[in-house]
Amino acid sequence: xxxxxxxxxxxxxxxxxxxxxxxxxxxxxxxxxxxxxxxxxxxxxxxxxxxxxxxxxxxxxxxxxxxxxxxxxxxxxxxxxxxxxxxxxxxxxxxxxxxxxxxxxxxxxxxxxxxxxxxxxxxxxxxxxxxxxxxxxxxxxxxxxxxxxxxxxxxxxxxxxxxxxxxxxxxxxxxxxxxxxxxxxxxxxxxxxxxxxxxxxxxxxxxxxxxxxxxxxxxxxxxxxxxxxxxxxxxxxxxxxxxxxxxxxxxxx
Amino acid sequence: xxxxxxxxxxxxxxxxxxxxxxxxxxxxxxxxxxxxxxxxxxxxxxxxxxxxxxxxxxxxxxxxxxxxxxxxxxxxxxxxxxxxxxxxxxxxxxxxxxxxxxxxxxxxxxxxxxxxxxxxxxxxxxxxxxxxxxxxxxxxxxxxxxxxxxxxxxxxxxxxxxxxxxxxxxxxxxxxxxxxxxxxxxxxxxxxxxxxxxxxxxxxxxxxxxxxxxxxxxxxxxxxxxxxxxxxxxxxxxxxxxxxxxxxxxxxx
DNA sequence: AAGTGGTCTAGACCACCCC
DNA sequence: GGGTGGTCTAGACCACTTA
Numbered sequence: 063x064x065x066x067x068x069x070x071x072x073x074x075x076x077x078x079x080x081x082x083x084x085x086x087x088x089x090x091x092x093x094x095x096x097x098x099x100x101x102x103x104x105x106x107x108x109x110x111x112x113x114x115x116x117x118x119x120x121x122x123x124x125x126x127x128x129x130x131x132x133x134x135x136x137x138x139x140x141x142x143x144x145x146x147x148x149x150x151x152x153x154x155x156x157x158x159x160x161x162x163x164x165x166x167x168x169x170x171x172x173x174x175x176x177x178x179x180x181x182x183x184x185x186x187x188x189x190x191x192x193x194x195x196x197x198x199x200x201x202x203x204x205x206x207x208x209x210x211x212x213x214x215x216x217x218x219x220x221x222x223x224x225x226x227x228x229x230x231x232x233x234x235x236x237x238x239x240x241x242x243x244x245x246x247x248x249x250x251x252x253x254x255x256x257x258x259x260x261x262x263x264x265x266x267x268x269x270x271x272x273x274x275x276x277x278x279x280x281x282x283x284x285x286x287x288x289x290x291x292x293x294x295x296x297x298x299x300x301x302x303x304x305x306x307x308x309x310x311x312x313x314x315x
Numbered sequence: 316x317x318x319x320x321x322x323x324x325x326x327x328x329x330x331x332x333x334x335x336x337x338x339x340x341x342x343x344x345x346x347x348x349x350x351x352x353x354x355x356x357x358x359x360x361x362x363x364x365x366x367x368x369x370x371x372x373x374x375x376x377x378x379x380x381x382x383x384x385x386x387x388x389x390x391x392x393x394x395x396x397x398x399x400x401x402x403x404x405x406x407x408x409x410x411x412x413x414x415x416x417x418x419x420x421x422x423x424x425x426x427x428x429x430x431x432x433x434x435x436x437x438x439x440x441x442x443x444x445x446x447x448x449x450x451x452x453x454x455x456x457x458x459x460x461x462x463x464x465x466x467x468x469x470x471x472x473x474x475x476x477x478x479x480x481x482x483x484x485x486x487x488x489x490x491x492x493x494x495x496x497x498x499x500x501x502x503x504x505x506x507x508x509x510x511x512x513x514x515x516x517x518x519x520x521x522x523x524x525x526x527x528x529x530x531x532x533x534x535x536x537x538x539x540x541x542x543x544x545x546x547x548x549x550x551x552x553x554x555x556x557x558x559x560x561x562x563x564x565x566x567x568x
Numbered sequence: 569a570a571g572t573g574g575t576c577t578a579g580a581c582c583a584c585c586c587c
Numbered sequence: 588g589g590g591t592g593g594t595c596t597a598g599a600c601c602a603c604t605t606a
Contacts, residue, residue, distance in 0.1 A: 080594060106572060117596045119372070122574085138573055139604030156562065251562045257510035257530035257553035275528035275553065277510035288388075300510035300528065309408055309504040309560075333575060359591060370577045375593085391592055392585030 085114050085124035093133055093144055104134070104142040132308075156253070156279075157306045159205055159213070160236045168207040172215075172233050175202040175267075179221060189282065190220050190290045199224035203232060204267050205296075211268045212302050217294040237292070246291055250284045255305065260297075268299045275300035338367050338377035346386055346397055357387070357395040385561075409506070409532075410559045412458055412466070413489045421460040425468075425486050428455040428520075432474060442535065443473050443543045452477035456485060457520050458549075464521045465555050470547040490545070499544055503537045508558065513550075521552045528553035 089110075092098050104110065107125075111118050125142060128134040135143050163170035179197050187194040201217040217237060223246065230240045241248065259273040268276075277298040283291050298305075342363075345351055357363065360378075364371050378395060381387040388396050416423035432450050440447040454470045470490060476499065483493050494501065512526045521529075529550045536545040551558075 082594080108572085119597090120595060123594090136573065137604085138602075139571075141572060253558075253560050253562065255508055255530070255558040255560075256556070257528040257551070259528050259553075273526075275510040275512050277508070277530075298510070300512075303509070305506075305508040307506050307508075307562075309506065335575080361591085372578090373576060376575090389592065390585090391583075392590075394591060 081116050082120045082123040082127070085116055085121060086127050088114060089124060089128060090131075090133060093128075098144050100144050100146045102144055103140075104144070106141065156251075158236065158238060160239075162303075162306070163207055166207070169209075170234075171206050171209070172203040173206065174232050175204060175214075177201050177227075177232065179224070186218060186293070189293050190218075192220060197221040199227065201232060201237070207302075210302070211299070213296050213298040214264055214267050215294060215296045217292060219292050220290070223291050237294075241291065247285050248283050248291065250288070252282045252284070253279060255279050257300070258297075260299075264297055268297075268302075270299050277303065277305065279305065334369050335373045335376040335380070338369055338374060339380050341367060342377060342381060343384075343386060346381075351397050353397050353399045355397055356393075357397065359394065408560065409504075411489065411491060413492075415556075415559070416460055419460070422462075423487075424459050424462070425456040426459065427485050428457060428467075430454050430480075430485065432477070439471060439546070442471075442546050445473060450474040452480065454485060454490070460555075463555070464552070466549050466551040467517055467520050468547060468549045470545060472545050473543070476544050490547075494544065500538050501536050501544065505535045505537070506532060508532045510553070511550075513552075517550055521550075521555075523552050530556065530558065532558065 089104075098104060105113070107118055107121055111121050114121065125134060125136070129136065133145055135145055137143060157165075160170050177200070179199050181195045182190070182192065182198040184194050186198055187196060190196075190198070192198075199219045199221055201215075201219070203215045203217075204211050205213045205215055223241070226244050227240070232240075238248065256278050258276050258278050260268065260270055260276045262272050264276065265272045265274065277300055279296045279298070280294070281296075282293050285291050342357075351357060358366070360371055360374060364374050367374065378387060378389070382389065386398055388398055390396060410418075413423050430453070432452050434448045435443070435445065435451040437447050439451055440449060443449075443451070445451075452472045452474055454468075454472070456468045456470075457464050458466045458468055476494070479497050480493070485493075491501065509531050511529050511531050513521065513523055513529045515525050517529065518525045518527065530553055532549045532551070534545070534547050534549075535543055536547075538544050
């Protein structure tokens, strides 16, 4: 451990995941397994360094990453503390439908309305920066909690991104999980949110009256190279769902 | 520059702002002044180190911070690029009312409905973790764009936070700007968003019909020590406003 | 005063991009 | 191959917290 990155170690090479990411994973596991209880203090940095056999700079990069995930919180002269689950979750991300379901102890399922490849319209082609008519994958679903319809999700993906969807189970699976499982990396999500009245079609799917307030969220998700991976419009029945998020401004670090 | 943090430098001491924050400020200035144009490449890291007279680790901390602010984007073998303003803004923050106004070239103003100190209710006291009845400051405003009413903002602050509000101008000023101007540091904002029908009072203020869809956003803003600074509920006329944000997942770094 | 996080440095090797 | 970012180390000093 003297000569910089020349020692990948631990992982059997191949994808030499950075040391700090390995350390982050190790710490995350310990936290999630309950080995270190919420609210309790982590061992001092210098000791963690010895335990994980990494330098302090690298360890701190892992710890900082966990802060952004909402798992840890530093306290200057006192130590690193495990966040109480109650609050401090969902930093800089919208709570996903699946996460909401889990938090409330409900079952998240979907009814697939459409799932097919088809030519893109002008607007869609522009959004994905592809030629109009290029095939895109359409996935329309009614999302439910304990069999109560909550929202209608219309998603659109470039055909290339949707390769491997044949085996996917959209009735229970999360689209995000499926995409990351296929090796896609979601880096950024541009989002707009507004309130609108439900039109007749939407009202029918959600079993509400036409004109009822609906929360409409449009997202374009991009990969680290800024390529659009997914464009989705989700319309939630106004009295059945609430978006939650927590914006952290990282006071610097 | 050989012996670690023993050389605060640059700033006349007192509050020795960290070197990486100074470097971030210097780079930010250069970008905002247009000295380095959007889309263009920054000088190589090793040269920036010489120019700013800091180590590469420190420089990279500054660069990473600017990535989270949406000002820069790294490209592995190619360099650091200034983000095109068009997109890449508003990362991990809701676009504020004032920012929206600026982007659309409209004038953001407010009509103050209430601005006074009063005893807190049970719910409010609980939210702020203070004793019920402890004074809190109430600020209710109708927010307008070019004199069209867009939203009703009901804000609530612990009395201590509101000290110095006497001189503040809420008809044109942003509450966030006023708070930061008073030295408060906003670190985290827990947010929920939902769609609801307008009640009679709200409909009157916004000049819309009762029952019209309204976007309701509730926020609790905290300082770095997790103390609540501000609790606000903003209700936007559904057909006049749209929230925008961009969630960045920093692929690790 | 001792313990713990926060900042900083100099130097090294690796991985990617482009010529 | 040469340039550029990405990762990593060892060691040092400072600032805050607690006793």
